[in-house]
Amino acid sequence: MNKFEPVVFDKSILEEYNVPKEIPIMPLRNTVLFPQQIIPLYIGRVHSLRLLNDIMKENKIFVVVAQKDISIENPREEDLYQYGTLAKIVKVFTMPDKSRSVIVQGLERVEIHKITKMDPYYHGIVQRLQESEEDSIESVAIRERLKESFKDIVDMSDYLSKDNVTMMMNSVDDGNLADVVVSMLNISVEEKQHILEQFNINKRLAETAIILAQELEKAKIGEKIIADVKDNINKNQREYYLREQMKAIRKELGEDEDERIIDLKKKLEDAQLPEEAAKAADREIERLKRMSKQSPEYNVSLTYLELLTELPWSVSTADEIDLANATKILDEDHYGLDKIKLRILEYLAVRKLKLKNDPNSAVKGPILCFVGPPGTGKTSVAKSIAHAMDRNIHRMSLGVVRDEAEIRGHRRTYIGAMPGRIIQGIKKAGSNNPVFILDEIDKLGADYKGDPSSALLEVLDPEQNYSFSDHYLETPFDLSNVMFIATANWAETIPGPLRDRMELINFSGYTLPEKTHIAEKFLIPKQVEEHGLTKKDITFTENGxxxxxxxxxxxxxVRSLEREIAHVARKVAKIKVETTRFRKKSITEKTVSKYLGRQKFYSDRAERMKRPGIAIGLAWTQVGGDILFIETTKMPGEGKLQLTGQLGDVMKESAQAAL
Incomplete structure (x- = not known):
């Protein structure tokens, strides 16, 4: 119900509000009440029900005001508009849920100066607004134009009728005309409130005319859209009918588009494929639609499309390059390796500066290759870099790779074809910019199936890997954002062209003090925890x-060292389980043999140095160095030396020089 009737009320009471006076206030959600307007209100909030009960007892008037945000349950003064409407109750209905439905009529516009209290319901100081009007030809023209515009809107609108036109024509004056028209329009609370706040009638008419012009334009656009849609529907009806017939035929043949294809289409849209990949996917979808489900090619195409949806074409992680944090992570995870840590920090600093200068560009940097003996921390340093950059990580072991298809994938014409391990690794990493560890790159082999090191040339070349081509994928994949880190034990066995694409960083072996520190800080706490022990159960002395x-x-x-420490921890764990009164075990120089058995390696340096005729030589390999004792003896002869065994040229030359 929305209608306007002349106000029947004691004018002397209204005149009391010509000066500021305190009065109960009821906030309304999504509703603006105009003078003379009669509307129903649903009252459910506690403070509004209290106000209603008091007003019904004394037949008083009150003020209704719209609140700015309808989601606020208990609005404060700043949440209410400054202008509202004096109102009286026409009729009250009690609902089954104890809420109230009330019919109210607006009386006069008022300005709210201040909210004085909010409990048990709202009170405030309000003052009645005096309307002003100037008779002019302009106002007459606006009034007539307003009426015509409203009639045009009624003709175009589906929520207005001729009864609304009658209500408008029955308006008693120009001010009431604007209120009636605005109250019937489907516009926002803000726009209705704006009209309520216009106490100059000429300005109210002008503002209402502007709103009507906007609504009339919207209605015209809406009619045009509906007409276009109807034309399009008529045009598409024939196509739709034919498509439905095709679907029915395919369904009878068992070739209708199943839910998997529909689901694949949606996933492909969500994956945000690059243009070339999207075209390949569309071609494969169309090909899949024409296939019988019983065809062997059906599952091949389906698997291919599923791979396209699962690859992280547009998914990347944001780089968090903080040198202080990176230094902290490297120091926490690794002891020593100062030169290597410095080179890594320099590498990260360059990446940070490049990203700062151009955040959207791909950062092309050298491919790092960590070279050193087993157990020196190459792979774990690479994992620490991923941790420091907050990137996903994937490790691929190349030690058993002998086939080029392992890198580039198999063509889909083969039975059991699958993508290469590079693409599989990117899929498992879940982002297109992970840290990708190529472990044991020096162990790559080649056989009649091809040379995998040649396939890696494109992967590790920043000038080419932005369009890496996998035989299975058959569409370029951008690897330029991937950070590749290779590890190797021997640089010499890495093929030359591949080695040329990488920056080698050497990991030397640890010294005795460094191994001792690593054991005390990292290895012992780790093995003690893994074997169910605590610091109260076992301790290792430095000498031990x-x-x-x-x-x-x-x-x-330090791998063998960790195994020996684990061996000791297992022995202690066994003793603890078997003993009722267990005492803390201290691993010292004297007690080590009790847990590890006989000594494995002996240093005979002191004994050998006491004997005459012994020369000392030095031997070096990438797994460590040692001292060689060369025994000599004097005997008669012709001064010739015969060397046997698999001695190198350097050893033979040294022996001849010594002779």
Whole structure:
């Protein structure tokens, strides 16, 4: 119900509000009440129900005002508009849920100066607004134009009728005309409130005319859209009918488009494929539609399309390059390796500056290759870099790769074809810019199936890998954002062209003090925890750790050292389980053999140095160095030396020089 009737009320009461006076206030959601307007209100909020009960007892008037945000349950003064409407109650209905439905009529416009209290319901100081009007030809023209515009809107609109035109024509004056027209329009609360706040009638008519002009334009556009849609429907009806017939025929043949194809289309749209990949996907979808589900090619195409949807074409992680944090992570994860850490920080600093200068460009940097003996921390340093940059990580071992198809994938013409391990790794990483570790790159082999190192040339070349082509994928994939890090034990066995594309960073073996520190800070706490022990169960002295290093391991890294520490931890764990009164075990120089058995390596330097006729030589390999003792003896002869065995040229030359 929305109608306007002349106000029947004691004018002396209204005149009391010509000066500011306190009165109850009811906030309304999504509703603006105009003077003379009669509308129903649903009252459900507690403070509004309290106000209604008091007004019904004393038959008083009150003020209704719209609130700015309808989601606020208990609005404050700043949440209410400054202008509202004096109102009286016409009729009250009690609902089954104890809420109230009330019919109210607006009386006069008022300005709210201040909210005085909010409990048990709202009160405020309000003042009645005096309307002003100037008779002019312009106002007459606006009034007539307003009426014509409203009639035009009624003709075009589906929510207005001729009864609304009658209501408008029955308006008692120009001010009431604007209120009636605006109240019937389907416009926002803000626009209706704007008209309520116009106490100059000429300006109210002008503002209403502007709103009507906007609504009339919207109605015309809406009619045009509806007409275009109807034309399009008529045009498409024939195509739709034919398509439905085709669907029915395909369904009878068992070739209708199933839910998997529909789901694939949606996933392909969400994947945001590049233009070339999107064209390839569309071609494959159309090909799939024409295939029988019983065809062997059907599952091949379906698997291919599923791969396209799962690849992270547009998914990337934001780089978090903080040198201080990177330094902290590297120091926490690794001891020593100062030169290597410095080179990595320099590398990250360059990437940060490039990204700062051009955030949208692909950062082309050198491909790092960590070269060093086993157990020196090459792979773990690469993982720390990924952690420092907040990137996803994928590790691919190249030690068993002998086939080029392992890198580039198999063509889909083969049975059991699948993408190469590069594309599979990108899929598993879940982003197009992970840290990709190529482990044991020096172990790559070649056979009659091809040379995988040649396939890696494109992968590791920043000038080419932006369009890496996988035989299975058959569409370029951008690898320029991937950070490749290779690891190797020997640089010499890496093919020359491949080595030329990488920057080699050497990892040397650890010294005795460094191994001792690594054991105490990293290895011992890790193995103690993994074997269910605590610091209260076992301790290692520094001498005990060094005894393990010197007498039970012979390596450049710390893998054997970790295994020996784990061996000790297992022994202690067994003793703890079998003993009712267990005492803390201390691993010292003297007690190491109790847990690890006989000494594995001996240093005979002191004994050999006491004997005459012994020369000292140095031997070096990438897994560590040692001292060689060369025994000599004097005997008669012709001064010739015969060398046997697999001695190198350097050893033979040294022996001849010594002679």
């Amino acid at each position: 750790v060094q005894t393990i290093i010197q007498n039970y391991t012979r390596e450049a890294g």
